[in-house]
Amino acid sequence: MAETKTDTSTEASEPTCIRIFDTTLRDGEQSPGATLNLQEKLKIAQQLALLGVDVIEGGFPITSVGDFEAVRQIGQSVDGPIVAGLARAVPADIDRAGEALRGCPRPRIHVFCATSKVHREHKLRKAIDEIIRISIESVKQARQYVDDVEFSPEDGSRTELEILRDITAAVVEAGATTVNIPDTVGFAVPSEYGEIFRYLRQQLPQLDAKDVYLSAHCHNDLGLAVSNSLAAVANGARQVECTINGIGERAGNAALEEIVMALRTRRDYYNRFTTRINTKRIYPVSRMVSTFTGLHVQRNKAVVGENAFAHEAGIHQDGVIKFRGTYEIMDPRDIGVPESKLVLGKHSGRHALRQRLAELGFELDAEMLEKVYTAFKDLADKKKDVYDDDIEAIVDDLLQQGRSLWELVRFQVISGTGVISTATVELTDTTGERRMEAATGDGPIDAIYSAMQKITNVPLEVEDFETRSVTAGKEAQGEVSIQGRHNDRKVKGRGLSTDVVEAAAKAYLSAINRIKTVEDRKQAAAALNGNGGATAP
Numbered sequence: 001m002a003e004t005k006t007d008t009s010t011e012a013s014e015p016t017c018i019r020i021f022d023t024t025l026r027d028g029e030q031s032p033g034a035t036l037n038l039q040e041k042l043k044i045a046q047q048l049a050l051l052g053v054d055v056i057e058g059g060f061p062i063t064s065v066g067d068f069e070a071v072r073q074i075g076q077s078v079d080g081p082i083v084a085g086l087a088r089a090v091p092a093d094i095d096r097a098g099e100a101l102r103g104c105p106r107p108r109i110h111v112f113c114a115t116s117k118v119h120r121e122h123k124l125r126k127a128i129d130e131i132i133r134i135s136i137e138s139v140k141q142a143r144q145y146v147d148d149v150e151f152s153p154e155d156g157s158r159t160e161l162e163i164l165r166d167i168t169a170a171v172v173e174a175g176a177t178t179v180n181i182p183d184t185v186g187f188a189v190p191s192e193y194g195e196i197f198r199y200l201r202q203q204l205p206q207l208d209a210k211d212v213y214l215s216a217h218c219h220n221d222l223g224l225a226v227s228n229s230l231a232a233v234a235n236g237a238r239q240v241e242c243t244i245n246g247i248g249e250r251a252g253n254a255a256l257e258e259i260v261m262a263l264r265t266r267r268d269y270y271n272r273f274t275t276r277i278n279t280k281r282i283y284p285v286s287r288m289v290s291t292f293t294g295l296h297v298q299r300n301k302a303v304v305g306e307n308a309f310a311h312e313a314g315i316h317q318d319g320v321i322k323f324r325g326t327y328e329i330m331d332p333r334d335i336g337v338p339e340s341k342l343v344l345g346k347h348s349g350r351h352a353l354r355q356r357l358a359e360l361g362f363e364l365d366a367e368m369l370e371k372v373y374t375a376f377k378d379l380a381d382k383k384k385d386v387y388d389d390d391i392e393a394i395v396d397d398l399l400q401q402g403r404s405l406w407e408l409v410r411f412q413v414i415s416g417t418g419v420i421s422t423a424t425v426e427l428t429d430t431t432g433e434r435r436m437e438a439a440t441g442d443g444p445i446d447a448i449y450s451a452m453q454k455i456t457n458v459p460l461e462v463e464d465f466e467t468r469s470v471t472a473g474k475e476a477q478g479e480v481s482i483q484g485r486h487n488d489r490k491v492k493g494r495g496l497s498t499d500v501v502e503a504a505a506k507a508y509l510s511a512i513n514r515i516k517t518v519e520d521r522k523q524a525a526a527a528l529n530g531n532g533g534a535t536a537p
């Protein structure tokens with residue numbers, strides 16, 4: 001597609017289409033506590049394609065069999081976007097990425113090598129000439145596999161401008177088609193970060209001549225990831241790397257939904273730019289990522305947070321009732337946020353449920369629909385009014401269960417004042433075998449957790465326990481989120497039920513299942529080779 005590049009806002013040409021490079025499945029999955037299995041990654045990738053992202057970074061193939069398979073299967077099954085695999089500037093990494101992308105219709109290898117002084121001196125222990133030489137060779141090697149090669153000078157925002165210029169010129173000469181300048185440690189501020197892009201475009205006319213894409217990749221350590229990304233766009237970046245819900249290493253990456261909605265809501269200001277994102281798909285994919293990773297979206301999170309469109313102050317409510325535009329700059333429907341209204345009750349049929357699910361962004365197969373219907377009927381028996389949030393919660397819960405290794409069969413607790421809390425729990429493992437244990441504890445939940453620990457034999461120390469109701473009313477569904485520690489690793493779990501004790505039991509089990517997923521993956525990785533210590537931009 002021919003894209004006009006506009007340096008000045010006075011030029012009245014077609015707006016530049018900013019490429020949205022989604023790294024939820026790579027950088028996002030590096031979030032502490034988040035792990036995704038292959039099925040989850042494939043489901044998210046399909047949603048990302050429907051959302052309209054231009055590039056999906058599926059993983060870092062050399063690091064594990066799981067990442068290799070994710071890149072391979074996304075590359076072969078997902079229609080539309082370019083699929084990227086990450087590689088260090090190391091021959092084995094590039095070979096592995098090339099292998100993972102074999103058969104992918106739109107493959108990209110993303111090579112990175114650190115360039116900042118602190119990384120040169122303390123991590124790589126190499127001089128810049130050597131780094132440039134390795135980078136050139138790596139890009140050439142990647143070009144033997146694919147025509148689309150991205151290069152990232154890791155810690156780019158802390159690299160001297162002249163060095164960034166020289167390495168960019170060198171890798172473009174070697175065949176890189178996108179050069180990404182990562183703010184790996186979230187240190188940059190907007191004007192300074194934007195200046196890097198202005199400088200590179202001014203110094204290197206070959207970028208325009210060869211139609212090379214400059215790209216932004218920002219971390220949110222100072223809360224500036226989105227601002228920095230927008231500053232880069234205003235100064236000539238034509239690709240932005242981001243994640244759903246802003247998940248990622250440490251404080252996370254720039255949030256896709258915030259960048260896209262800033263460009264869209266402020267078209268009056270950013271009229272030179274557009275994206276291919278179908279914004280109505282934002283909310284469903286945000287929910288899916290939150291469910292699969294176990295990373296809650298904070299209530300006041302921009303665009304997708306629960307309170308993003310809630311008006312509390314009386315004067316605001318009055319204004320919004322008279323005219324939404326008084327206090328509302330975005331229409332929640334544009335993001336695909338369903339209006340939470342009373343929809344279904346006990347007498348609603350499958351058809352009504354399927355229709356409502358479709359409106360909520362869930363397209364389920366017949367088997368899954370039947371499961372949702374059964375759970376819905378159960379819930380409608382317990383509570384009169386079933387809201388959209390309840391239905392979403394049921395689907396989220398079932399999606400989690402669908403991949404469960406351990407499943408809850410039943411439990412019984414005895415608890416009260418002056419009574420030793422005692423729990424009896426029965427679970428099934430993957431083979432379908434039932435196992436039962438009893439334990440005492442400091443309260444009913446503690447007793448259940450002790451019994452589960454006996455059955456599963458997985459040590460898990462619960463550090464944080466949070467409960468909230470999904471909808472209003474006495475019979476509302478309760479959601480329990482826990483954060484625990486397994487050896488040295490943080491792990492999260494989530495469970496849902498109208499019975500908060502049962503929700504707590506499910507949350508614990510989902511954490512146990514997550515630990516199992518990670519361990520399976522580690523074993524697979526160890527079986528491949530002893531490749532450790534791979535960091536990423």
Ligand code: MN
Pocket residue numbers: 027182184217219249536537
């Ligand atoms: Mn990163």
